[in-house]
Amino acid sequence: MKIMVAVKRVIDYAVKIRVKSDKSGVEMSNVKMSMNPFCEIGVEEALRIREAGAASEVVAVSVGPAQCADTLRTALAMGADRAIHVVSGSLGPVLPLSVAKILKALVEIERPGLLILGKQAIDDDCNQTGQMVAGLLKWPQGTFASKVLLDKEKQVATVEREVDGGLETLSLDLPAVITTDLRLNQPRYATLPNIMKAKSKVIKKVTLEELNVEIKSDLEVVQVTEPPKRKAGVIVSSVDELIDKLKNEARVL
Amino acid sequence: MASALMSRALRNRSIPSFSAIVSRFVLVAEADILKHPLAETWAKLIQLVQQKDGYSYIMASSSSFGKNVLPRAAALLDVSPVTDVVEISEPRLFVRPIYAGNALSTVRYTGPDPCMMTIRSTSFPISTFSKDTKSDAVPISQVDLSTFNEETFGKSRWLNLTSQDSERPDLGNARVVVTGGRALKSADNFKLLEKLAEKLGAAVGATRAAVDAGFVPNELQVGQTGKIVAPDLYMAFGVSGAIQHLAGMRDSKVIVAVNKDPDAPIFQVADYGLVADLFDVIPEMLEKLPEKK
Numbered sequence: 001m002k003i004m005v006a007v008k009r010v011i012d013y014a015v016k017i018r019v020k021s022d023k024s025g026v027e028m029s030n031v032k033m034s035m036n037p038f039c040e041i042g043v044e045e046a047l048r049i050r051e052a053g054a055a056s057e058v059v060a061v062s063v064g065p066a067q068c069a070d071t072l073r074t075a076l077a078m079g080a081d082r083a084i085h086v087v088s089g090s091l092g093p094v095l096p097l098s099v100a101k102i103l104k105a106l107v108e109i110e111r112p113g114l115l116i117l118g119k120q121a122i123d124d125d126c127n128q129t130g131q132m133v134a135g136l137l138k139w140p141q142g143t144f145a146s147k148v149l150l151d152k153e154k155q156v157a158t159v160e161r162e163v164d165g166g167l168e169t170l171s172l173d174l175p176a177v178i179t180t181d182l183r184l185n186q187p188r189y190a191t192l193p194n195i196m197k198a199k200s201k202v203i204k205k206v207t208l209e210e211l212n213v214e215i216k217s218d219l220e221v222v223q224v225t226e227p228p229k230r231k232a233g234v235i236v237s238s239v240d241e242l243i244d245k246l247k248n249e250a251r252v253l
Numbered sequence: 254m255a256s257a258l259m260s261r262a263l264r265n266r267s268i269p270s271f272s273a274i275v276s277r278f279v280l281v282a283e284a285d286i287l288k289h290p291l292a293e294t295w296a297k298l299i300q301l302v303q304q305k306d307g308y309s310y311i312m313a314s315s316s317s318f319g320k321n322v323l324p325r326a327a328a329l330l331d332v333s334p335v336t337d338v339v340e341i342s343e344p345r346l347f348v349r350p351i352y353a354g355n356a357l358s359t360v361r362y363t364g365p366d367p368c369m370m371t372i373r374s375t376s377f378p379i380s381t382f383s384k385d386t387k388s389d390a391v392p393i394s395q396v397d398l399s400t401f402n403e404e405t406f407g408k409s410r411w412l413n414l415t416s417q418d419s420e421r422p423d424l425g426n427a428r429v430v431v432t433g434g435r436a437l438k439s440a441d442n443f444k445l446l447e448k449l450a451e452k453l454g455a456a457v458g459a460t461r462a463a464v465d466a467g468f469v470p471n472e473l474q475v476g477q478t479g480k481i482v483a484p485d486l487y488m489a490f491g492v493s494g495a496i497q498h499l500a501g502m503r504d505s506k507v508i509v510a511v512n513k514d515p516d517a518p519i520f521q522v523a524d525y526g527l528v529a530d531l532f533d534v535i536p537e538m539l540e541k542l543p544e545k546k
Binding site: 011013016017019026095096097100119120122123124125126127128129131132133134135136138139140141142143144146158161162163164165166167168169170171172173176181182183216217218219220221222223224225226227230231233234235236237238239240242243245246250252253 | 291317320321322324326327328332334335337352353358359362363364403405410416417425429453461465470471477478480485496497503506508509520522525526527537538
C-alpha cells in the first residue's frame with residue numbers, strides 16, 4: 001500500500017508575524033519558512049506506518065511556487081521515498097477547494113491506500129482541505145486524529161479523534177483520509193545522512209494543466225488587519241489587591 | 254428563509270428553544286444511519302437538502318462537529334466555505350482570524366449559492382429574548398431520505414466516545430474559566446485548580462503542555478487548535494502565554510495571570526498580573542474569595 005502525505009510551506013510557527021501597513025497581507029519577505037507542524041506530524045505518521053510494515057512507499061506532495069521544493073526536501077530527508085510538486089506559482093495562494101481537487105487528481109494517478117494531511121495550516125487556520133478531498137473522493141475521513149492503528153489484513157484504520165466532548169474512536173475502511181492533530185506523534189528530526197540521501201531522491205514536477213484541474217476563485221481577500229489591541233494591564237502586588245480589583249474595578253466577581 | 258436541520262439524536266433536546274429563537278421551520282432527518290455524527294452521512298444529508306431546497310446560506314458553529322462536516326459538504330456542493338467567521342460585515346463579506354488570531358482576514362464570497370460558513374460562537378453574543386417573544390410552534394418536516402444512500406455509508410463506523418464526566422460548566426460557554434499550565438506539575442495538583450473553579454462556578458481549562466503531560470484530558474485544552482473561549486473572566490495559573498494559547502483566550506473580557514516568572518509573555522495580555530507562586534496564590538484565593546452565589 002502507498003501512503004500519500006500532503007505538506008504545506010508556511011511561516012515558521014515561532015515567528016511573530018507582522019501585518020503589512022497597506023493591509024494587503026502579512027509580511028513574508030525575509031521571514032523564516034518551514035513545513036506546517038501538522039504536516040510534519042503527517043509525514044511522521046506515514047513513516048511509522050511504513051516502518052511497521054503496513055505500507056511500502058511514502059509519497060510527499062505539495063502545491064505551490066518553486067520554493068515548495070524546500071518543504072518536499074524536508075519530507076524526503078525525514079524519510080519519504082519520493083515527492084511530487086504541483087507547480088502553481090503565478091496564481092498566488094490556492095484555495096483549499098482547489099488544493100483538494102489537485103490532490104484528488106494525484107490520488108487518481110497514484111492510487112494510495114491512505115491520504116494524510118495536517119488538520120490545519122497555521123497560516124490560514126482553515127481546517128478544510130482534508131475533509132474536502134475526502135468528500136470529492138467519496139472516501140471515509142478521520143480528522144483531528146490523535147491515534148491511528150492500521151490493520152493491514154483487514155485494510156481498516158482505527159482512528160481516535162480529539163473532539164469537543166473528548167476522544168471519539170472511528171473505524172474506517174481503506175482507502176481513507178486522515179488529518180493529524182498535535183498529539184498524534186512527535187516528528188523525527190532529519191539526520192544528516194538522511195538529508196544527504198534526500199538530495200538524490202526524486203521530486204517530480206507536475207503542472208495544473210497536466211492534472212486537468214480547474215482552479216476556482218470564489219473567495220477574495222479584501223484586506224488583512226491587526227486584531228484590536230487590548231488595553232495595557234497592571235501588575236498587582238497581592239491576592240487581596242487582585243480580589244479587590246476583580247470585584248470593584250473589573251466587576252467580574 | 255431560516256430553517257434548522259437536525260438529526261434524530263438532537264431532536265428531543267433542541268427543538269423547543271430553536272423554534273423560539275430563530276427558525277421558521279425545522280427539518281428532521283430520521284434514520285439509523287444518522288445515529289452518530291459522522292461526516293460522511295451528514296455532508297451527504299446537507300447536499301441532499303440543499304439540492305432540493307436551494308438555500309442561500311448554510312452555517313454551522315465552529316465546533317468539532319461543524320469543522321468536520323461543513324467543509325466536506327462544501328466540496329460536495331463545489332463551493333469554498335468560510336470557516337471560523339468572527340464577524341459578518343455584509344451579506345457576503347466576512348472576517349476570520351488567521352495566524353492564530355494575530356491577524357484578521359476580511360474575505361468576500363463571490364460564488365453562487367449556497368454561501369457556506371462555520372462561525373466562532375464566542376464572537377456572536379446570544380440574543381436575549383423576553384417571555385413576550387412570540388414562540389409559536391414552528392412546523393417540523395421530515396427530510397425525504399428515500400434517495401439517501403451512498404457507497405461511503407458503512408465505510409466509517411462510530412465506535413465510542415470517552416469523555417470526562419463533570420459537574421463543571423461547559424468550557425466553551427462558561428462565564429469564568431480557570432486554566433492551568435505545565436507549572437501545575439501533576440494531575441493531582443489540578444484538583445487544587447478544580448477547587449478554585451468550584452468556588453468561582455468556573456470551568457477548568459488547560460494549556461497544550463498540561464494536556465501533553467497527561468495532567469488533564471484533551472477536551473480541556475484552550476488554544477489555536479483546542480477550544481476557543483471568551484469568558485467574562487479568564488484566570489491563567491502557571492501559563493507562560495505562548496502565541497498558540499493566546500489564540501484561544503485573547504477575546505476574554507478580563508484576563509488574570511499568575512506566574513512566578515515576571516517575563517512570561519502572558520503578562521502582556523493580562524489585565525491583572527500577579528507575579529507569585531500559584532501554589533501560594535490558589536490556597537490564599539480559596540480562603541479569601543467570597544462563596545459562589
